[in-house]
Amino acid sequence: MKVNLRTQINDREIDLEIEPRLLLSDLLREHLNFTGTHVGCSYGVCGACTVIIDGKPARSCLTLAIQANNCSVRTIEGVAASSTFDRVSSAFHQEHGLQCGFCTPGIICSIVALTESGKNIAEEDIDKVVDGHLCRCTGYVNIRKAAKKAVGIYQGDENAR
Amino acid sequence: MLGETRYVGSSVLRNEDQRLLNGNGNFLDDIKISGCQYIHFVRSNIAHGIVKSIDISEAEKVAHITKIYTGRDLQGMLQSMAPSKADGGIFEEKLFSTMGDQDAFIRREDRHPIVVGKVRHVGEIIAVVVGTDPYVVEDAAELIIVDIEEIQPVVDPKNALEAESPKIYDHWEDNRSLHLHVRKGDIEAAFANAHTVVKRTFHSGRISASPIETRGVIAHFEDHNEKLTVWSSTQIPHPVRTYLAHSLNLPSSRIRVVAPDVGGGFGCKAIPYPEEILCSLISIQLKIPVRWIEDRLEHFTSSIHSRDQFHDIEIAMDAEGKILGLRDDFLMDCGASNPLGVVQPYNTIAHLAGCYEVPAMDVTATAVVTNKVPLSPYRGAGRPEAVFAMDRILDVAAQELGLDPFDVRRKNLVPSESMPYSVGINYRDGAPIVYDSGDFPKCFDTAVELLQSSCDTDRRRDESGRYIGLGAATYVEGTGIGPFEGALVRVDETGSIHVAIGACPQGQGHETVFAQVAADTLSVDIEDVKVVTGDTDAIPYGWGTLASRSAVVAGSAVYEAATKVLQKVKIAVADEWEISPDDLLAQHGRIFVKGTPAKETTLEEVAEKFSPGGDYAQKFTPGLEEQIYWEPPTVTFASGVHIARVAVDADTGAVEILTYIVVHDCGPLLNPQIVDGQIAGGVAKGIGAALFEEICYDDNGQPMNPNLMDYILPTNDTIPDLLIEHLETPSPLNPLGIKGVGEAGTIPPPAAIANAIENALTEIGVEINKVPVSPKYLLNQIQKTKEAKL
Known part of the structure; x- marks a missing residue:
């Protein structure tokens, strides 16, 4: 079963069918090639995967991609601009x-x-x-x-x- | 030596920063190769046992799974990871031949990259799952049923020595993997004549390097040209290539190993690993690129651990507090294997006397194998253990004598007029230890002055009732060990300078520091220099970045290669102009006759004439390039002093570091800002080892805290600003006069901080015998002391 994700990532409109269990960090790194978001522990301790969701910093390894539905996500690549x-x-x-x-x-x-x-x-x-x-x-x-x-x-x- | 410098000695900002800041770094997991499949390793969750069966039938049925391998499938295709010269064994023969003790030995087992039969620690690889989806390979792995017949695990290293202990390697006569013995002077007389003898046991806990980037491997065998390319998050691409060549039976010329941007190493990425071999083999077998990224649990259960030494140390002192003799018998729990052999235990022996004059010493080291993750050097590599034992026993002795520990320390320092100072034992490269440079008393006095000017040293309690104490520790560090490092320096036909070195960085700023050296040697703008690292195709031989060696060994190689390039330039130009090469000057990329600057050419024009077919190429060797392999005669000794001032809450066991002072001598600083950064990072690791970090195993050999929530790394709130000063006494052993700095900061903090805690709690009378001094340990010690007084 796949779910539909609509979100904005670094000012880009994203409309994708994804697995519900897909992590936001993996969506960014593996599917969208925003590899500046790094994964150090995958359980929210180290903070390397931090991105900005709707203006607030968030651990992308603890966030399911689908949780970013209708949100605005900025990675380091977006921040750098x-x-x-x-x-x-x-x-x-x-x-x-x-x-x-x-x-x-x-x-x-x-x-x-x-x-x-x-x-x-x-x-x-x-x-x-x-x-x-x-x-x-x-x-x-x-x-x-x-x-x-x-x-x-x-x-x-x-x-x- | 360098003449006029524009860059060396300045805090040139780093060339590598831009890409790392804006997310364009190229770390292992950022490399995307089309068609690449994912590898997941099934690892043992049992510490000691025999694999009876592995049932992969359900896992094989999962969609997106390409192949599952077990040890039996791969056994015949691999040579075992036999110890070779690539892993530090290069100096061992010489060391043992000079040790002069018949009982000294080392046993090194052939490690197999995947379990065949016996499991020896939780985390060993049992099966490999290959598939097209990173989530699904993990799903499939969960369906694999591994039946292991358990054997009683060996967890306590002291029990491992007992005759009835189960054996880790059945063909060994016991669990000892190493025994070393080093003596100097008349130790019996020293103890017989002593005014005071004190003896204690000190334990440096088992810790993990824990770089924020874990390990990872991508292997890509291309059938069309039979070339294997392996990207690995490693500190040692060239030795990894050698290992792969032997294990896979491939010519090393058909293997390229690349270390891309590496997110921290600290020693845990400085040995070849089974995963590098298995990924490569599977890429060759399946003819597809494959990748594996270590997860944090795997880091704790398969990347090497370090420290874990128990010292029974005894010191003989005269009434004035001068050291007469030192005995130390230490035990190292090296886990299931000892990949780097003597490096860690012998480093401990070689650095035990440290900055002090010790007329007689007798040191024995024993390592045992147990059912834990293998032990190998981590930043500090045997030295923090030595300093923890030595500088703690000095404080205990001072207390026993009723003397001030700072005074006792100062009194025993090797005097500056004794430099160069022969210690009387050998280093692990077999050469006699000679402190080639340094001024220990000046270092110490500078640290004490810094302390006195920065805080009220008489204050013993703070407003909330916490106890305040001071502790010091000193250290020497043999840096810049061989066997060699290489540099290729080329001026291309556009005048741009290409520098390739074998030593590859994990954050140390090689692209900047070695560009500084090359730019000043050739007298060109630093913007014209590009440094390439971490690629076995860029330079044929290399060793790696570890052991505080790159600045010294690779730096000397860059300097020598660039010097030869400049000589080549001058000889060719002088020949054309019919003058002596000595009449030529090179400045900012221009070559001209001294005193006649009108007659000039540029490096670019010279390089063009050296291109094959060009004027100079006809007459001299083509190509304006030189490749040098620089071999240090032996190590050069950095040294220093740390002082910690701490506040201890005796109700909670919490320790806060109020002041931390570092005075360090690594010779002339190539880049002061980078040197200070290395020291600060090292000190933070030392603070972690002193207060927070310890890997704990239960009686079944199960790791109890293999995650970053229960294994506590230092955080921002636990590391104070540091007061750092430098002495810059040059080393006579290399052309730049430099000494290494990578590990220095990590070495003395456990001793300095433990001394400070003990000093703070003088009123209660607590003794600190191990690190980390966790709140739990400290409260226990306080409780025990109070009960003993009742």
Whole structure:
């Protein structure tokens, strides 16, 4: 039995017959080739698969594709085309906020969602967002710096060129 | 040595970032090949037993299933994964010949990539399901009925040594897989003359590397040209190629192994794995591309684990707190096999004395096999265990002597005037250990100054009643081990610089750092340099990125190859202009006569003349390229000091790290920002090992926490900002004067943090004998101490 999925992914209208058990992460990666969404644990702990659904960050590995019916989904590929992305990505680049880069797209999606929420962002908000992602390379120090720089509450390391 | 540098020594921003930030990274699972089928491995859920039958009849009927294989089907088509020079065995012969102990031995079993007969740990591969749908291969796997006759499992490594213990390998006389013994000085006299002797047992728990990207393999055998291409999330593409060639009986020239973007490795991707062989074999058999992506449960039950050493360590001190002698007898639980042999246990032996002068030592290592996942080096590789034993016993000894542990440490450091310092034992490459460079006292003093300027060191309680304590640990690290790494440097006819190296990155920034080295050596713009890594077709020989070695070994290779390219340029141009090559200067891609800049050519023009058929090609060898394999004489020693300041809640057992100080000496920094990033990542792993991470098995050999909810990785809220300073004493052992940094941060945190916790709880009198110091362990120790006092 297949079900019909109508959704918007990165501004693209999707109309597909899918298996009800298909995960959103697999729909994105295997069917639509949005491979920037990474799967690290497949049970919602690591946060690498985070995408933005209707403006809010969500674990795509814990979301059935059909749950995104009539929603608007943005993956890192969609986020990368947005105006907020440049500021966030250049902060991560300048502050060495990524090493292997596998967890990075999920973190960027969470930060971008926070930035776009319209909320007045304090340091604790950034910490809370980063708390929800596992990174095994950076030790988080530079992720915190980068995220704070991206939202304008940290000036950064002037030694970097 | 490099002359004028524009890039080396600067925090050049990374070339690899753009694609990783915008989702265009090319990780293993992002590679899509048309017609590729999915592989799912059926793994043993029993720790120890004999496979009696495997019933695949129902599974075979499932739609979309192409083929199911068991061990019996594949047995005849494979050589076993016999230990070879590709996996660290290269130094073993030399090491054993220099150890001088008749009882020393290593037993290494031929691992079969798929179970035939006996199962030795939960997670071993029993059957392989191939199909066209990733969900359906898992459905079918659930229909396979595996009947295993259970044998009593061997779980406790101490029990494994007992005569009545069941044996993991029936043809072995016992469960010992390795025994090493190293001595120096007069140990009996040292203990006989001691003012104080203390002895303790320290356990470094079993942990998992847990990169956020798990392992994965895509194998594609193309029948038309009989070429096997294997993409693997590995740290060692060249050794994997060697393994595949032997196992599959293929010429290695018909195999290409590619490590694409790799999402973290930390050692767990630094051995060849059964899955690489099985996927390749099945692609050859079925003549289709196949893929396998490890899931997180598989990572915990089939990717190597690490640490798991029990040290019985004893130290002899004089009344002033000087070390007279050290005895250590340690046991390593290496799980069902010991893929890298002596690497981890011998690293522990070689680094045990660390920064300290130890006149006499006697160290014995025994490894046993048990029914757990095999043990192999993970970031730190035997050194955190050594430092945990050594720097803990020093604190215990200081307490016994009534001395300050910081003072005792300082007093025993190898003095700077003793450099280079001969330790008196050999490294695992068989060469005598010589600390080639460094200034341990200066490192230590710098760390203490940083501590004093950053916090109130006299404060013992905080406003909520938590106990505050300080702990230090020091370390040396042999880095940049051989046998070699290669670099191919080519200037193409457009003037663009192509650099190919065998060492492949998993986040360390190779595309940036080696471009810095090449650009400065050739004096070109860094934008003109492109670094290619992780492809066995790009350079014929290679080793890999592990053991804090790439900057040293591959960096030296890039420097030497680029230097030779520049020599070639100068010789050819000088010949044409009828001057001496020494009169030529290379700057920013231009070649000109010193003092006469008007007479010039460009690297691009020179490269064109070197193209086959060109003017220079006729006279010299065609192609403006050089390939170098750089072999280090032995390791070069990095060193450092960590200090932790912690707050301990004695009611909950929670530990918070308030201040964390790192002073580190890896020689001149190629890219300071990347070096600091390596240290920060390493320290976070060290904090994980100190406080959170441990894989637990029950008495049946079942892993009790093989998931990221119960196996606790450090999160953002548990890692403080670090205070990092560098000493940059150059190494005399390589042309750039550098020492490795990849593992350093991971080495001392368990010791420094455990020392700090113990120091915080002085009032209660708690002793810390193992890591991780989980809240449960700490509360137990507090309870035990209180009860003992009643």
